[in-house]
Amino acid sequence: MKRALWWLPAVLLVSCSAEPRPRPPGVLFVSVEQQSAWVRNFNPIFTGAGARWPTRAGVYECMELFIPSTGQWTPWLATAHAWSEDRRTLRFTLREGVRWSDGKPFTAEDVAFTFKLLQKHPALDAGGAWKFLEDVRAEGEHAVVFQFSRVYVPGFAELAHQPLVPRHVWEHVEDPVTFTNPEPVGTGPFTEVRVFRNQVYELGRNPYYWQPGKPAVSALRFLAFPTNDQANLALVEGEVDWAGNFVPAVDRTFVAKDPKHHARWFPLFGSTVFLYPNTTRPPLNDVRVRKALSMALDRERLVDIAMYGYTRPADATALNDSYTAWRDEEAAKGAWVRHDEEAAKRLMDEAGLKLGPDGVRRMPDGQPLELEIEVVGGWSDWVRAGQVLARDLRKLGVQAHLKTYEFGAWYARLQKGEFQLSIAWSLDGPTPYTFYKWMLSPRTVRPVGEVAAANWHRFGDAEAEALLTRFEAESSPEQQKVLMAGVQRRFSELAPAIPLFPNPSWGEANSQRFTGFPSAENPYARLSPHAEPDSLLVLTALAPREN
Amino acid sequence: MRYVLRRLGFYLLAAWASLTLNFVIPRLAPGDPASAMFARFEGRVQPEAMAALRAAFGFTDAPLHVQYLTYLKHLLTGDLGLSYAYYPSRVSEVIGTGLVWTLGLAGFAVIFSFALGSLLGVLAAWNRGGWLDSAVAPALAFLGAFPYFWLAMLALYLFGFGLGWFPLRHAYSHDLEPGMTFTFAADVARHAVLPAASIVVATLGGWMLSMRNTMVTTLGTDVLRLAHAKGLPPRQVMFRYAARNALLPNVTGFGMALGFVLSGSLLTEIVFSYPGTGYLLILAVRNQDYPLMQGLFLVITLAVLAANFAVDLLCLWLDPRTRAHA
Numbered sequence: 087m088k089r090a091l092w093w094l095p096a097v098l099l100v101s102c103s104a105e106p107r108p109r110p111p112g113v114l115f116v117s118v119e120q121q122s123a124w125v126r127n128f129n130p131i132f133t134g135a136g137a138r139w140p141t142r143a144g145v146y147e148c149m150e151l152f153i154p155s156t157g158q159w160t161p162w163l164a165t166a167h168a169w170s171e172d173r174r175t176l177r178f179t180l181r182e183g184v185r186w187s188d189g190k191p192f193t194a195e196d197v198a199f200t201f202k203l204l205q206k207h208p209a210l211d212a213g214g215a216w217k218f219l220e221d222v223r224a225e226g227e228h229a230v231v232f233q234f235s236r237v238y239v240p241g242f243a244e245l246a247h248q249p250l251v252p253r254h255v256w257e258h259v260e261d262p263v264t265f266t267n268p269e270p271v272g273t274g275p276f277t278e279v280r281v282f283r284n285q286v287y288e289l290g291r292n293p294y295y296w297q298p299g300k301p302a303v304s305a306l307r308f309l310a311f312p313t314n315d316q317a318n319l320a321l322v323e324g325e326v327d328w329a330g331n332f333v334p335a336v337d338r339t340f341v342a343k344d345p346k347h348h349a350r351w352f353p354l355f356g357s358t359v360f361l362y363p364n365t366t367r368p369p370l371n372d373v374r375v376r377k378a379l380s381m382a383l384d385r386e387r388l389v390d391i392a393m394y395g396y397t398r399p400a401d402a403t404a405l406n407d408s409y410t411a412w413r414d415e416e417a418a419k420g421a422w423v424r425h426d427e428e429a430a431k432r433l434m435d436e437a438g439l440k441l442g443p444d445g446v447r448r449m450p451d452g453q454p455l456e457l458e459i460e461v462v463g464g465w466s467d468w469v470r471a472g473q474v475l476a477r478d479l480r481k482l483g484v485q486a487h488l489k490t491y492e493f494g495a496w497y498a499r500l501q502k503g504e505f506q507l508s509i510a511w512s513l514d515g516p517t518p519y520t521f522y523k524w525m526l527s528p529r530t531v532r533p534v535g536e537v538a539a540a541n542w543h544r545f546g547d548a549e550a551e552a553l554l555t556r557f558e559a560e561s562s563p564e565q566q567k568v569l570m571a572g573v574q575r576r577f578s579e580l581a582p583a584i585p586l587f588p589n590p591s592w593g594e595a596n597s598q599r600f601t602g603f604p605s606a607e608n609p610y611a612r613l614s615p616h617a618e619p620d621s622l623l624v625l626t627a628l629a630p631r632e633n
Numbered sequence: 634m635r636y637v638l639r640r641l642g643f644y645l646l647a648a649w650a651s652l653t654l655n656f657v658i659p660r661l662a663p664g665d666p667a668s669a670m671f672a673r674f675e676g677r678v679q680p681e682a683m684a685a686l687r688a689a690f691g692f693t694d695a696p697l698h699v700q701y702l703t704y705l706k707h708l709l710t711g712d713l714g715l716s717y718a719y720y721p722s723r724v725s726e727v728i729g730t731g732l733v734w735t736l737g738l739a740g741f742a743v744i745f746s747f748a749l750g751s752l753l754g755v756l757a758a759w760n761r762g763g764w765l766d767s768a769v770a771p772a773l774a775f776l777g778a779f780p781y782f783w784l785a786m787l788a789l790y791l792f793g794f795g796l797g798w799f800p801l802r803h804a805y806s807h808d809l810e811p812g813m814t815f816t817f818a819a820d821v822a823r824h825a826v827l828p829a830a831s832i833v834v835a836t837l838g839g840w841m842l843s844m845r846n847t848m849v850t851t852l853g854t855d856v857l858r859l860a861h862a863k864g865l866p867p868r869q870v871m872f873r874y875a876a877r878n879a880l881l882p883n884v885t886g887f888g889m890a891l892g893f894v895l896s897g898s899l900l901t902e903i904v905f906s907y908p909g910t911g912y913l914l915i916l917a918v919r920n921q922d923y924p925l926m927q928g929l930f931l932v933i934t935l936a937v938l939a940a941n942f943a944v945d946l947l948c949l950w951l952d953p954r955t956r957a958h959a
Contacts, residue, residue, distance in 0.1 A: 110808075122902070122912030123730035125719045136719040264721035284730040284908045287809035309807050312903050312912045316802055319794070323801075494921055 109325075111340035112304035113288070113628045114600060117320065118615045119328040122312035123284035128270040130249040131203065132263050140289060140306060142249050143619035149178055149197070150246035151619050152516040153608040154355050154408030159516075162622070163192070163250065163273060164219040164230075166418045167529035169561055173237045176245065180228040185294040186252045187270075187277035194224035199253035201232075201245075210265050212403040213244035237559040239421065241456070243516040247619060275301040275625050285310045303600065305507035321594055328624075329594045330615045334394060340594060347598040351605050351613040352396050357511045358521075358587025359468075360473060361459070362543040363584065365504055366534050371437060373581055377422040378433035379507075380584045382482040383475060389587050392471035396589045399423065402578040404525075404585035409518050414571035420578035423585060430482055447483040456485040458506040460499060468509050471586065475509075500542045503534040511589070513540050517566070519557055522573045525582055526550040545582035591617055602627045634957070640945050644938050651934045656704050659923045660697070708931065718916055721887040730912060732806050732932070735909035739898035740823055742832035747887050750837045754844025754883075757877045758852060770841055777838030783902030785831035787938035789904055792827060799827045802906035808933075827950055828905045832898060836890070840883060848879040888944030894936070 109115065118139040121582060127137045149164035164178040184192040201222040204211040218241045221233040252271050259265045270277055278290035288619075290306045292293035292613055295301065309555040311317040311327070316362050320326045322340055333350070341348045363379070370376060385399030387520040402420025405413055421429070439447040439455055447455040457479065461472045472488040486507075491499070499505045513524045524530050530548025532538035550573050557569045593613030595603035604611045604624060611620035611627075707714060713724035732814040753773075757766040776784070805811065805820050851857065852875055860870045899911025910929060917925040949955050 097952045122906065123908040123914075124728055125730060127719065127722055129721070132721070136716075136722070173777065266722060282809065284734075285803050285805070307807070309800070309803070310906065310908060312906050316906045359743060491917065 098393060105433060109599075110305075113307050114303045114305070114328060114628060115307050115309065116615060117309070117317045117326045117331065119308075119461045120312060120314065120317060121310050122328075124282065124287050124308070124310055125286075126266060126268050126279075126282050128267040128279070129262075129265055130270075130272070131200070131210045132250060137267075137617070138275075138287070139308070140276055140621075140625075141270070143274070144250035144625055145270045145274045145277050145289070146251065147272070147622060148247045148249055148619055149180075152243065152247070153620050153623070154516075155604070155609055155612050156621070157408070157411045158381055160623070161245070162619075164246070167242070167246070168277045173239060173559065174234045175560055176234065176242060177225075178232075178245075180230065181296065182228055183295040184273055186254075187272055187274075187294060188252075188255075188290040189294055190254060192229075192250075192252070192273050193227045194615035195228045195231075196253045197230045197250055198222050198224045199257065200248065200250045203251070203256065203262055204248075207263055207479070210458075213248070215241070215244045222553045236528070238518060238562050239558055240515070251448075256624070261305045270567075272365045274622070276306050277446075280305065280383045281528045283306075285608070297626060300626045303451075303625070304485060304630075306625075321596070324598065327598075327600055328615055328628075329591050330617075331402070331594065332592050333594065336594070344598070347523070347596055348594070349597065349603065349605060349613075350594045352590035352592060353606070353609075353612065354397055354588040355591040355612055355614075355617070356406060357514050358400055358404050358406050359471075359586045360404070360510060361584040361586055362505075362508050363508055364503055364507070365541045365543050365545045365582065366503060367506060369437060369517035370506065372437050374437040375439065376584060378430040378437070378482065379428045379479060379484070380422050380581060381424065381430035382484075383478045383584070385423070385586065386425070388474045390470060391474055392467050393587060396590045400587050400610065401575045402585075404512070404577065404583075405518055405521070405574075406514070408514075409521075411459045411467060412567060412570050412574075413516050414574040417574035417578040418427045418569065421560065421580070422548070422581055427481065434482065441483050446485055449619050454485055455483070457506045458487050458489045460489050460491060460496055460505050462493045462496045464493070472509055501539070503532075503542060503544050508532075508542065509586070510542065511608075518570055518573070519554065522550065522570075522577060523554055526573065526577060526580070527554055538630065543583045545580070547576055547580055547582070550576040550580075597631070599631055600628045601631050602629050637946070640942065644942055647667070648938055649933065649936075651741075652705070652708065652931065653701075655927050655930045655934065656701055656911055659921070659926050685845050699840055704927075712733035713928040713931070716917075716928075717923040718922040718925060722784040723926045724875070727913065727925060728928055728932060731910040731913055734907060735898060735902065735911065736802070736894070738828055738902075738907060738909065739832065739894040741825070742829040742898070743890050743894050745829070746836045747840055747883070747890065749833070751844045751876075751880065751883055753837070754841040755848055755871060755879070757841065757845045758848035758879075759871050759875075760847065766845070770838070770845060773834075773838030773841055775838070776834050777836065779835065780900075781831055781905055785791040785828065785901045785904040786834050788827050788831050800824050804908055828898075828901050828907055831901055831904075842888075843886065844879060844883050847882055848875055851875050851879040854878075877951060881948060884947055884951065888941045891936070891938070891940035891943075912918025 123137065125136065128141045128145055129137050130141045136535070149162060149165050150162045150164050150167070153160060166179045168177050169175070178197070180197065186192055201215065201219070205216050205318065209218070218234055218236055218238040219232060220235040223231055223253050225231050233240065255271050256262060269279065271472070272292070273296065275292055276293050277292040278291040279287065280290045281288040286307065286309055288305050290305045291301060309320065310559060311320060314331055317326070317329065317331045321329050321331060321333070336350050341350055351484060363376050365371050377539060389395060389397050389399060397528055400423060401418040402417045402423045403413055434447060438450055442448045442454065449455055459472045459476055461468045463469070469488070471491060476486040476488045496508070500508050500510055513520050524540035526545065527541070527545050528548065528551055530538070531544050531546045532540040532541070534544065534597055538544070553569050553572045553576070557566060560566050560569060591612050591614040593615065597615060604613045611617070611623040617623050637741050707743060715721050716724050716727050717725050753765065755767065757763070757770055760766060789801065792798045800806070800823060806816065809817055809820055811817055856869065856878070858873055860874045898909065901907070902909040902911040913925065914929050916922070917929060
């Protein structure tokens with residue numbers, strides 16, 4: 087008997103620990119970042135830093151928020167802004183009564199200091215604010231004046247979205263670029279680091295938060311999940327209240343488990359995915375060929391197979407749904423994004439790429455037309471998309487092959503323009519200006535072999551450039567729309583790149599313990615916690631459910 | 634003593650060679666860290682930031698030999714630099730978040746698996762043709778043929794998700810305060826059962842089989858016949874004479890296995906969200922985080938070399954022949 091008992095302590099040890107304990111009420115469990123262990127970093131002003139998710143919009147706040155789901159700007163730490171007559175001066179009026187989480191008042195000095203910090207350390211200036219700013223100064227306690235070096239209306243968004251830091255803390259920081267800010271002092275709703283361990287951290291309320299009675303959530307808690315699978319499992323099991331994961335077959339695996347509380351909202355506010363043609367290489371420099379390739383694609387099938395039907399085919403403006411108010415109906419109707427094999431074949435014939443006897447089209451010099459589609463090997467949705475695209479293009483008589491690369495190699499080839507066709511994302515901003523600038527502006531074109539941050543397809547159009555330049559100086563919304571409609575028509579006419587589908591913005595909520603999540607019926611912000619800075623609106627709107 | 638010193642010299646040389654490779658290999662890979670980081674934002678950061686990012690990471694266009702010398706100098710002073718992926722946290726701090734857990738989990742699993750496997754091998758060879766030899770050994774070899782992360786997923790699904798006996802993830806419950814308490818220790822043990830078991834089950838067969846096979850050869854030697862003839866008790870013959878001699882190849886293998894503890898349990902850690910260094914390694918490679926990669930490889934290299942040195946010393950004790958050479 088004695089011999090058999092040696093294992094007993096081990097069994098006791100394992101079996102005696104309690105089953106999952108109930109989660110503390112009022113504590114919101116959020117899953118955004120996927121990491122195996124948390125590293126303590128709450129630096130809000132260096133974007134390259136791996137700061138924890140709530141830092142930029144949660145611990146710290148900005149002056150105004152842009153909400154893509156409503157297309158509106160919401161005043162936040164500033165209550166109003168006004169341009170001067172010549173649009174060279176922008177004046178923000180700051181909210182009164184705002185305090186930092188250490189009790190000190192938030193003033194215009196703090197705002198001016200933050201921007202001076204960006205000027206002093208260019209690495210902090212991710213939005214390139216000092217490319218168009220000349221000076222910033224506080225006017226009394228509650229007004230900040232930005233002096234522009236040139237007329238640049240879209241710069242407003244950069245200034246309004248900048249997270250603001252307290253002068254009395256950061257003026258003592260030796261190097262704000264490498265500062266990990268372990269004990270943050272901010273104006274946001276959640277500022278107190280209550281727990282920080284490798285697997286979990288918790289942020290408590292800011293005792294001096296400026297919105298009375300808010301936040302109603304007592305704390306945010308973050309568990310470390312290294313992969314999407316683990317994060318999804320926790321979501322389905324009800325261990326997470328708010329998440330921004332990609333969930334395959336979400337309606338069956340998550341929503342159906344508890345339709346009353348489990349909700350998902352995947353609005354198409356993500357960046358549009360493109361098949362980029364390298365327009366420096368024949369025959370892709372011919373707009374007819376680009377349009378023919380585009381018309382050969384069956385995008386309905388593509389979104390079903392590659393994206394689980396979570397999105398729709400892109401229209402001819404390639405804009406996602408956050409720009410609905412900007413969309414020009416005429417440009418959107420462009421036929422070149424609709425599946426039409428016959429028209430595609432006609433266009434190819436017109437471009438002089440005639441079908442050879444073996445069913446493969448020939449280049450003017452007699453070479454068979456071969457095109458390689460490049461994707462990242464591990465990105466399964468895009469690999470599936472690439473397979474569908476290659477099949478559709480082969481029907482057109484193009485020898486299309488899918489070629490997968492490791493990420494670094496793929497991205498280097500894309501940036502240097504050393505590809506034929508490549509699947510990649512696009513850039514976004516509060517207006518379609520950023521999107522089209524990197525699609526059409528000759529200013530963004532880099533020579534092949536040189537690294538380009540975007541405009542990988544290397545296309546520039548003087549007419550679109552003129553419209554975009556006028557847009558930079560235009561502050562009347564009606565005029566802005568007219569100019570942007572012109573840009574969209576140029577895009578639709580020139581087809582510089584082949585739009586596939588807009589990306590959904592992933593957001594899931596479990597309202598068993600909390601109420602007030604945004605939804606398609608109540609779109610006050612995006613549900614996706616990845617969406618900064620709208621997440622501030624959600625964090626302050628959520629409230630524990632009364633039992 | 635001279636033998637030990639010679640081995641030590643060899644290991645120093647090996648360390649230098651691997652540190653040099655550690656420097657060269659990441660730099661041969663295509664792409665650069667600022668682009669990789671920029672790409673992670675998928676268009677949410679303006680391209681203007683790219684130049685600024687490069688500046689912040691302090692990329693130098695210094696010639697490679699200058700970079701190499703700085704690298705060696707920093708290593709010698711124990712300065713592993715700042716991680717790119719977790720910028721601006723120190724590499725030592727980032728590795729510190731996971732090292733203890735990996736060492737604990739995988740170290741325990743490998744030692745346990747080695748000890749149990751070797752013991753089973755001894756017994757199987759001693760009772761050749763018995764149930765241990767004819768049923769358990771092939772069964773374990775069969776299990777060992779499965780990739781261990783697949784076993785881990787199966788275990789997670791069956792015992793964690795399906796039956797709910799064990800937690801699904803992490804090294805301890807998030808609502809417990811880590812400390813030297815019984816509750817916390819029990820919680821850690823509970824969380825370690827599935828990941829450790831999946832490593833043990835996958836490796837047990839290998840240890841058992843190799844131990845059994847060398848043991849069978851050893852049993853046929855004259856030494857053993859003499860021991861039997863002397864009338865020594867069978868248990869003493871089995872462990873003191875046969876097992877001690879047969880253990881040598883297994884011990885050598887053990888040294889290597891110990892070294893792989895730090896890198897090899899990577900997939901198990903990912904399946905169970907175990908906060909170890911395995912996931913860090915993947916992340917470092919994916920983000921071209923050279924400092925973190927180099928830091929991890931440094932730790933792994935040193936661990937492999939240290940484990941092998943320890944095994945050399947162990948062999949010295951187990952096998953008198955090596956002592957004669959020394």
